[in-house]
Amino acid sequence: NAGVTQTPKFQVLKTGQSMTLQCAQDMNHNSMYWYRQDPGMGLRLIYYSASEGTTDKGEVPNGYNVSRLNKREFSLRLESAAPSQTSVYFCASSSGTWGFTDTQYFGPGTRLTVL
């Protein structure tokens, strides 16, 4: 049981390049999340998906798009990377869905640097 997996672990981009961060969970969870972590800022929610086929904006969605490909996978895309998007990105999943909050389980993170 791998839990939440993320690829890649590290990535360096040049300004303006695009890339997709991949996330998958094998816990049959309904909800999935993307957070970014910046020094001194804690974790901030970028986007979330409460169920397959739905996505919603979080606190800091600008510059990002997401796709809930199926129940297992939730990807985060940077269309035109900017230095301000240098961060550590965490994917999480939860059995919770609308009207029910539950524990979130986190992946190991992707460390992204935009030059």
Place this chain on the structure above:
Amino acid sequence: AQSVTQPDIHITVSEGASLELRCNYSYGATPYLFWYVQSPGQGLQLLLKYFSGDTLVQGIKGFEAEFKRSQSSFNLRKPSVHWSDAAEYFCAVGRAGGGADGLTFGKGTHLIIQP
């Protein structure tokens, strides 16, 4: 909107001494509360959570936390710290019954253990 404050950015504790990490939240109704720990270069691991019931909750690795509604606090404690407890600790709040729209995290407390 909900918010979480962790007043201490850094705390230094001697090995074997007791520990208390502070967390205050702002939320209009009964919150769901979490403590996560992050070791260097790792993802977040759940230490404990409070949803309802007994206000003193036990977690993994010998940690406990007490929910005090009157003080809007959820402080984390450990009677005797070990060098392996050195890490970043995050308090988080979720909406009770509100479902899948992510957690709000504090900015974290960095715990340093002195030999």
